[in-house]
Amino acid sequence: MKKLLFWTWAAMIVSCSSGGDSDPKPEPVVPPSAASLIFPEDNTECQEGSIISDTESRVNFQWNASQNTDSYQLVVTNLETGVQQTANTSETEQDITILRGTPYSWKVISKASGSPDTAESPVWKFYNAGQPVANHAPFPAEVISPSSGSAVDPGSITLTWSGADIDEDIEEYAVYLDLVNPPVTLSGITSEQSRTVVVESGQVYYWRISTRDSAGNTTESQVFQFRTN
Structure with a gap:
């Protein structure tokens, strides 16, 4: 009787342990792709x-x-x-x-x-679209580099941005760079979408772009910021 109980107990252990190994692993979830x-x-x-x-x-x-x-x-x-x-x-x-x-x-x-x-x-x-207008204001400029919140080495750096206007008549960009927020010091005016400036170490800089088109319409970008190492 004791031998019978022993072998019954052993068979139960083997059965439980082998059953756990047969559980299927869940399929990994495939991440979504971007919409167009x-x-x-x-x-x-x-x-x-x-x-x-x-x-x-x-x-x-x-x-x-x-x-x-x-x-x-x-x-x-x-x-x-x-x-x-x-x-x-x-x-x-x-x-x-x-x-x-x-x-x-x-x-x-x-x-x-x-x-x-x-x-x-x-x-x-x-x-x-709103009420009919002869000319539309440009879209606010968007930062390319340095990306807002990033860190750069001191010295000469190039600020770059993108600008667009559905009338395609952007004439110039006014670049403001400062140690205060919002920036009020005019760094320069350019028809390009970049400007090279010199920055000092251990500072936090704020900059923004004012875009003007041929009709005199202007738009202000958001204020971007970066720090120097």
């Missing part, structure tokens, strides 16, 4: 949409589906104020109410259930 944008088109005036009032219109944002994606987050940014509007959807289009006569940028973030990874589309800019 469709409308509103980049660097254009958006004249489509439903006019709600003298100051607002409803625009239908559209993009192509991305692989391995369960949902999307649409991010629309007012380039004059920096205020963002976001919307989550499983579709490839979304209506957003925005201000008329105002420049915006937009992007789409792809998400997959069970994955911490996301993928961002390129950022497109457009001007949401």
Whole structure:
């Protein structure tokens, strides 16, 4: 009887241990890919949409589906104020109410259930049409380098940025560089999208770009900052 109990107990141990080895491993979650944008088109005036009032219109944002994606987050940014509007959807289009006569940028973030990874589309800019105008103000300049918050070596460095205007009539950029925020010291005026400056060690610098077109319209960029080693 004792031998029978022993062999029964041993068989149970073997059965439990071998059963644990047969559990299937979960399939890894494939991260999503980036969506490609469709409308509103980049660097254009958006004249489509439903006019709600003298100051607002409803625009239908559209993009192509991305692989391995369960949902999307649409991010629309007012380039004059920096205020963002976001919307989550499983579709490839979304209506957003925005201000008329105002420049915006937009992007789409792809998400997959069970994955911490996301993928961002390129950022497109457009001007949401308002009352008819003969000439549009430029889009605010965007930093390229040094990237905001980065560290650089002291000495001669090159500030670079990108600028765009749907009328394609940008004439000049005024570059402001300072140790105070917002920067008020004019470093120089150029028709290029870069300027070389000299910076000292152990400082935090603030800079911004004022863009002017041939009609005299001007726009101000955000304030960018970098520190020197």
